[in-house]
Amino acid sequence: MGIAMELRNVYKSIGKKEIIKDLSFDIKPGEVFGFLGPNGAGKTTTIRMMVGLMKITSGDILINGKSIAKDYKGAVKEVGAIVENPEMYPFMSGLKNLKHYARMMDGIDDERIEEVIKLVGLEKAIKEKAGRYSLGMRQRLGIAQALLHRPSVLILDEPTNGLDPAGIKEIRQYIRRLAEEENVAVIVSSHLLSEIELMCDRIGIIKNGELISIQSVNGQEEESAVTVSIEVEDKSASREILENDFDLKVAEEGRYLSIKLEKELIPTIIKKLAAQDINIFEVNVRRTSLEDKFFEVIGENTIA
Numbered sequence: 001m002g003i004a005m006e007l008r009n010v011y012k013s014i015g016k017k018e019i020i021k022d023l024s025f026d027i028k029p030g031e032v033f034g035f036l037g038p039n040g041a042g043k044t045t046t047i048r049m050m051v052g053l054m055k056i057t058s059g060d061i062l063i064n065g066k067s068i069a070k071d072y073k074g075a076v077k078e079v080g081a082i083v084e085n086p087e088m089y090p091f092m093s094g095l096k097n098l099k100h101y102a103r104m105m106d107g108i109d110d111e112r113i114e115e116v117i118k119l120v121g122l123e124k125a126i127k128e129k130a131g132r133y134s135l136g137m138r139q140r141l142g143i144a145q146a147l148l149h150r151p152s153v154l155i156l157d158e159p160t161n162g163l164d165p166a167g168i169k170e171i172r173q174y175i176r177r178l179a180e181e182e183n184v185a186v187i188v189s190s191h192l193l194s195e196i197e198l199m200c201d202r203i204g205i206i207k208n209g210e211l212i213s214i215q216s217v218n219g220q221e222e223e224s225a226v227t228v229s230i231e232v233e234d235k236s237a238s239r240e241i242l243e244n245d246f247d248l249k250v251a252e253e254g255r256y257l258s259i260k261l262e263k264e265l266i267p268t269i270i271k272k273l274a275a276q277d278i279n280i281f282e283v284n285v286r287r288t289s290l291e292d293k294f295f296e297v298i299g300e301n302t303i304a
């Protein structure tokens, strides 16, 4: 199936400040990948390096196998992006805007223009002046423009910014559709989990320039971390075993001991407690949801 984009140990320093630290991950064709982090986490800086607008301090980014460091032109051709607000002439129709843009590139025929218009659902409005478009329609026209040259990777920096809930829903549907139909890898950045979780297959969480975690959105989590609450007769003896023998962090929540651990470890700790003659009354397992994970790594107060 291949890899659409690969980040290999990417670092970025500006002056003495290290803004991006050792970022490595892959994105597959047809996948929608969310890049999530609070303001100032380093999303825009990373995206600017992905599209070739900013030099990588060390490491490399490969786009459809082409290295930004070694084959800058080849690699950048594989990317379509809306990094700032899409450039649009308001006095020209959506269609004229696309045609104008297509003329500046090689090999884009009218058929392709029709195709991208359909992909973003602008058939009805395409002959209207772009200046009369809603923000959501402008975003979609921008996406159509970014897709014209059939990139392997489409990068959208905060595509839901400023959109109302209806606009967000619409963009979400089109992004999912075009990832599937064009088999393009889509990267969407956001500082709000709620705005992107429904459109992404996986989400990478970034904080202070570091990738903290990558999570699958639908079910299969990359990490099998769960939270287990156990009610035992002797809390302090149990706690000692869990902390000393298994090196686990244990929190007390009322009658329960709450432990975050890999799922595979559950039978082992239960057996161990039972072998030490500790009476166990209740065991509850809770998956660490994406939201829990996000709050845990980012901190609730910093995401707005």
Ligand SMILES: Nc1ncnc2c1ncn2[C@@H]1O[C@H](COP(=O)(O)OP(=O)(O)OP(=O)(O)O)[C@@H](O)[C@H]1O
Pocket: 014, 017, 019, 037, 038, 039, 040, 041, 042, 043, 044, 045, 046, 191
């Ligand atoms: N030219 C620069 N010189 C010095 N520091 C910079 C420069 N550009 C960005 N930074 C710093 O790098 C960090 C990451 O910024 P960046 O814009 O990539 O974050 P972000 O996650 O995209 O946030 P936002 O959503 O607010 O754009 C911030 O702390 C910012 O202050």
